[in-house]
Amino acid sequence: MDLSGLPQFTIEEIRHTPGDPEVVLVGRLSHLRGVRNQAAWLYRSTGPSLIGTVAQIPTLTHDSVEYRTSDTALAPELRVGAVYPWIDYYWQSYHVAMVLAGRWEHRTFTPEAAHYFRLGGVTGWQPVGAKLPEGAEDLGVREGAWDHEHCELCRARIGDPESRDGYVDPEKHWLCRACHDRYAITRDISFVIDD
Numbered sequence: 751m752d753l754s755g756l757p758q759f760t761i762e763e764i765r766h767t768p769g770d771p772e773v774v775l776v777g778r779l780s781h782l783r784g785v786r787n788q789a790a791w792l793y794r795s796t797g798p799s800l801i802g803t804v805a806q807i808p809t810l811t812h813d814s815v816e817y818r819t820s821d822t823a824l825a826p827e828l829r830v831g832a833v834y835p836w837i838d839y840y841w842q843s844y845h846v847a848m849v850l851a852g853r854w855e856h857r858t859f860t861p862e863a864a865h866y867f868r869l870g871g872v873t874g875w876q877p878v879g880a881k882l883p884e885g886a887e888d889l890g891v892r893e894g895a896w897d898h899e900h901c902e903l904c905r906a907r908i909g910d911p912e913s914r915d916g917y918v919d920p921e922k923h924w925l926c927r928a929c930h931d932r933y934a935i936t937r938d939i940s941f942v943i944d945d
């Protein structure tokens with residue numbers, strides 16, 4: 751399934767309110783498969799996607815939908831009549847972009863050192879060599895502590911002895927073998943609308 755299989759949001763009216771930084775895009779969805787949350791992305795192939803919310807999750811196809819967003823400056827092409835694929839916020843827009851881009855390389859996960867820090871009472875870690883966040887307390891490097899990744903689509907662990915194989919894209923997103931074989935090979939984004 752490609753972008754055309756997602757719910758398509760057609761903009762029928764653009765409402766600006768003086769003093770309100772948010773814009774209301776009034777429109778209709780072509781179908782409601784995968785529409786579960788009040789937040790959603792309007793997907794743009796040409797640049798950043800818009801994030802916004804609806805006051806109520808639509809329950810009927812062709813219900814009028816009022817989508818509030820403060821991202822309209824990102825979309826110079828936005829106008830009445832424009833159509834955008836709708837991605838429920840259960841997903842991130844990059845999940846769709848990375849599968850459509852299809853730049854995956856097989857890789858066997860090997861543990862790496864992790865640089866630990868504490869910030870605001872929370873312990874975190876990051877790759878060795880990256881600059882620690884502003885104000886972070888340095889807790890030092892622990893060898894082999896970065897011992898797994900998660901599949902971006904199904905959250906499966908990658909890195910355990912029985913599941914070291916995965917696929918990585920240039921942005922270092924990981925996919926498990928099953929999700930790679932099911933979605934990435936054919937650039938299928940049906941995971942967005944599957945229940």
Ligand SMILES: [Zn+2]
Pocket residue numbers: 901902903904905906925926927928929930
């Ligand atoms: Zn997976």
